[in-house]
Amino acid sequence: MSRLFETRPGDDGLPAPQRRLAVLALILGTLMAVVDTTMINLALPSIADDLAISSARSVWVTNLFQIVCAAFLLVFAAVSELISRRRLYVAGLALFVLASLGAALSRELNMLLAFRALQGLGAAATLSIGPSLYRSIFPSRLLGSALGLSALVVAGGYAAGPTIGGLVLSVASWPWLFVLHLPLGVFALMLAWRALPREPGRQGGFDGWGALLSIATLGALFVGMDGIGYGAPLWQTLAWLTASLLAGLCFVRRQRRATHPLLPLSLFAERRFSLAVSASGLAFIGQGLTFVALSFLYQQEMGFTPLQTAWLFTPWPLAIMLVGPLAGRLADRVNPSLLSCAGLVLLFIGLASLALLDAEAKVIDGLWRTGLCGLGFGLFQPPNNREMMASVPWQFSSSASGVMSTTRTVGQSLGVALVGAFLAANAPVQATLWAGCAACLLALVASLGRVTLAGEAQARQRREVGRSGVPRCD
Known part of the structure; x- marks a missing residue:
């Protein structure tokens, strides 16, 4: 520290x-x-x-x-x-x-x-x-x-x-x-x-229409996803999701034409950024889905008390607290995409092992599996976040930060909504956990797609440091 x-x-x-x-x-x-x-x-x-x-x-x-x-x-x-x-x-x-x-x-x-x-x-x-x-x-x-x-x-x-x-x-x-x-x-x-x-503000206008469309897109999306999770009428949920889609399409069109866009779409032309955002969203879907699904698995199928269930969740954030700072420090020295991939592999193994739990499993069986998930997520998140922030120019830092926070929130909420959809369809909880594994695998594919790109960027950064003596993010 x-x-x-x-x-x-x-x-x-x-x-x-x-x-x-x-x-x-x-x-x-x-x-x-x-x-x-x-x-x-x-x-x-x-x-x-x-x-x-x-x-x-x-x-x-x-x-x-x-x-x-x-x-x-x-x-x-x-x-x-x-x-x-x-x-x-x-x-x-x-x-x-x-x-x-x-x-x-x-x-x-x-x-x-x-x-x-x-x-x-x-x-x-x-x-x-x-x-x-x-x-x-x-x-x-x-x-x-x-x-x-x-x-x-x-x-x-x-x-x-x-x-x-x-x-x-x-x-x-x-x-x-x-x-x-x-x-x-x-x-x-x-x-x-x-x-x-302290820093000066940017000179220029503000994309008010873009702001309204962004609020409408995300607000309608979250109300619709809440409807999935809490059993709202199907027509109502579809209406909110349709409204979100239409507002989102209008938002993208607006950003292409606005003089001062709310979200510069040129950010996503950088492949390292786009792939890191995709990996982050998919990983948070898996985490959000798992947190809710495990509550049902532990209490309804395995018979654990609420207090035991709370203890079974604890290894996940504790493992992130232990591994996250170390992973971030390593990401300053080695290819962060490789670290993210290793973390996603561990997360997948942990989720798969949780999906294979049977009703006779003991508390210790859940503890080490949950801890393995936290270990994988802690190894994945800081290097992946570094990729998102370091892959864009300084002037786009605020926009990249907003995308990062939105991706995390949308991913977790979508994971919760998926649990509601699975439960409404009377699917077993284990099927929900396997869906989390699928999201994790897709995140791994996205992360693998930027391994070479990140390695080239770090080599270029080291050459710049060697010439100027002043490191910088590219």
């Missing part, structure tokens, strides 16, 4: 003392957004009882946050270029903290949902530009290590969320879950304002 804060002659990025404060601001902002979802899920029964609403309606306390967050990721990535990433991050944090206070004070569902939507907006502002800020904060030679740290933070948030929620709910009521964000958020705000890199 100390290597991340070394300064060498010719380094780009921030000086080491400012780098520490800026990274802490990013860590706190990311943790609040990630932990929020997982710990609020535990509180849904308490919220339903306290507000006298049905369990089905209480689910929207989580769903609305996720839908709003996903719909605005690309929009905020573009906004950051106009007002600067520092200002957007600070504004997003401030909105998240104020909305958390409002949620804590809410005493009826509509008020709570309004503040949850505002929380989703704030989270979208911070998450959309997080990876691009890591690229600005750290020297180019440490980009993989920095993104490994990011993976560690996200995995730690997912692992800690249920535990934090359970501890708070054992001694206090659900509003205190939102109160937790207040001191951390204020501290993160002060750090972000002081330490995040």
